[in-house]
Amino acid sequence: MDKGESLFCTAGKIQSGFSSEPILYSGRNPVRKSSPAPLLHGGKCWGQGGPGHLWLSPPRWLEGPGCGSGCHLSSVPSLQDVSKRLSLPMDIRLPPEFLQKLQMESPELPKPLSRMSRRASLSDIGFGKLETYVKLDKLGEGTYATVFKGRSKLTENLVALKEIRLEHEEGAPCTAIREVSLLKNLKHANIVTLHDIIHTERSLTLVFEYLDNDLKQYLENCGNLMSVHNVKIFMFQLLRGLAYCHGRKILHRDLKPQNLLINERGELKLADFGLARAKSVPTKTYSNEVVTLWYRPPDVLLGSTEYSTPIDMWGVGCIHYEMVTGRPMFPGSTVKEELHLIFRLLGTPTEDTWPGITSNEEFKAYNFTHYRAQPLINHAPRLDSEGIDLLTNLLLYRAKGRISAEAALQHPYFKSLGERVHLLPDSKCRLSPPKKGQNKGSWCLQVPLCSLRGAPAAGWGGSL
Structure with missing residues (x-):
């Protein structure tokens, strides 16, 4: 042997x-x-x-x-x-050639970083540095900015990178400066969070929290049919964020479904403050070229540059209608067509419904047909009487008569959400999921609120 x-x-x-x-x-x-x-x-x-x-x-x-x-x-x-x-x-010896082969096939283990090397690697990333973030996907592109989905090397969290080009500007565009200055002071659960600002010679990058969808995408994913209870939940969150802005004398001026972001937990947040302004005097003169046409109030369409918080409330009413019906309320392609759609549904304004309108030069130049107002319930039959009343008060011709965001939060339309919703701190917004009887398979984007195609689940307390 x-x-x-x-x-x-x-x-x-x-x-x-x-x-x-x-x-x-x-x-x-x-x-x-x-x-x-x-x-x-x-x-x-x-x-x-x-x-x-x-x-x-x-x-x-x-x-x-x-x-x-x-x-x-x-x-x-x-x-x-x-x-x-x-x-x-105890020391069984293996042949030298076997040991040599084993050593050649074994991968070398990485040497541990020294303290100095570790500090050097960490110094390459940090707040205010472009190297801190990795671009993953391109989400969209606008006139002066491109938005990317990214990841932070510091936290490993997903972020949205809004890269504003500076090639054709002497410094940063005024819209970007305005957005940064406003968002730095807006800390609310229903307003998108600005995490970081990165300034280079070629671009200004704003780093926001990442949310999966906007309200427009959400509606499309739901087949343009949301549950009326989810409509109420999103409306409440929209009004909370807007009331916070208006309480700090800030107008958004560009409310539309694309600027309302929604995450998988059903949290809605106001975004894109590029057109927003801080107002010191309510009657200050601004540009009338604001707000996407479909959500622009008739006073701005007719050339008014003296406006305040009611400019945003008209847009809230249009969004409310769109969530309930699944279609835009006034999808005009020109200013005249937009006004025509408004007047055909709400009635051509008179001195009784809009004092001073008959002396407006642009209104007289259009020479609109006289229409009688149609009942809103005929166009939004899924709304209850309280919902119709809120919608009516949001869509008043006289700007000063429109309900404010703070008053709208107290409207009977939101009574079913419970009293505790009004005690929420600014840092919280998520609504509790239903407790029993929920058909989770019909949820859209897995939002833990209620069935998107049915009534609220039994036992849902409406708590936050």
């Missing part, structure tokens, strides 16, 4: 067992005949059962000159067996 055979026969003898029958060893569990895992020694495979197998016997010396086919098995260990088992050498 050569040295290799002696080694493996000895290894076989130290395996204690309770059966006198030999056990087939395959390199894994000795009681299973699994796929063989050969034991190599100097490039050879040793064993009774052919290449890749060893027969492990009870602790008894095998009789005969080696471990060949003439091995005789005994089930009773002797004192000599035990003493030999205990006297096995």
Whole structure:
């Protein structure tokens, strides 16, 4: 028997067992005949059962000159067996060529970074540095900015990177400066959070929290059919964020579904404050080229530049209608067509409904047909009487008569949400999910609020 055979026969003898029958060893569990895992020694495979197998016997010396086919098995260990088992050498030496091969095949472990190297690597990233963020996908592109989905190397959280180009501007565009200055002071759960600002020679990058969808995408994903209860929840969150802005004398001026972001938890947040303004005097003169046409109030359409918070409330009414019906309220392509759609539904304004309108030069120039107001319930039948009343007060011709965001939050339309909604701190906005009976399969974007195509679930407390 050569040295290799002696080694493996000895290894076989130290395996204690309770059966006198030999056990087939395959390199894994000795009681299973699994796929063989050969034991190599100097490039050879040793064993009774052919290449890749060893027969492990009870602790008894095998009789005969080696471990060949003439091995005789005994089930009773002797004192000599035990003493030999205990006297096995502790430093079994493997052939040098095997050790060399093992060393060549083993991958080198990376050396731990020194404290100085670790500090150097961390100094490459941080707030205010473009290297801190990795661009993942392009989300959209506008006139002066491109928005990317990204990831922060600091927190590993997803972010939205609004990259504003500076090539054709002397410095940053006024809209970007305005957005930064306003958002730095707006800290509310229903307003998108500005995390970081990065200024380079070519661009100004605003780093926002990332939300999965906007209200327009949300409606499309729902087949333009939201549950009326979800409409109420989103309306309440929209009004909360807007009331916070108006309370700090800030007008958004560009409310539309695309600028209302929604995450998978059903949280709605106001975004895109590029057209927003801080107002010091309510009657300050501004540009009338604001607000996307479909959500622009008639006073601005007719050239008014003296406006205040009511400019946003008209847009809230249009969004409310769109959420309930699944279609835009006044989808005009020109200013004249937009006014025509408004007057055809709400009635052509008179001195009674809009004092001073008959002296407006642009209104007189259009020479609109006289329309009578149509009942809103005929166009939004899914709204209850309280919902129709709120919508009516949002869409008044006389700007000063429109309900404010703060007053709208107290409207009876939101009574079913419970009293606790009014006690929420500014840092919270999420509504509790339904407790029982909810058909989760019909949820849209898995928003944990209520069934998008049915009534609120039984037992839902309307708590926040």
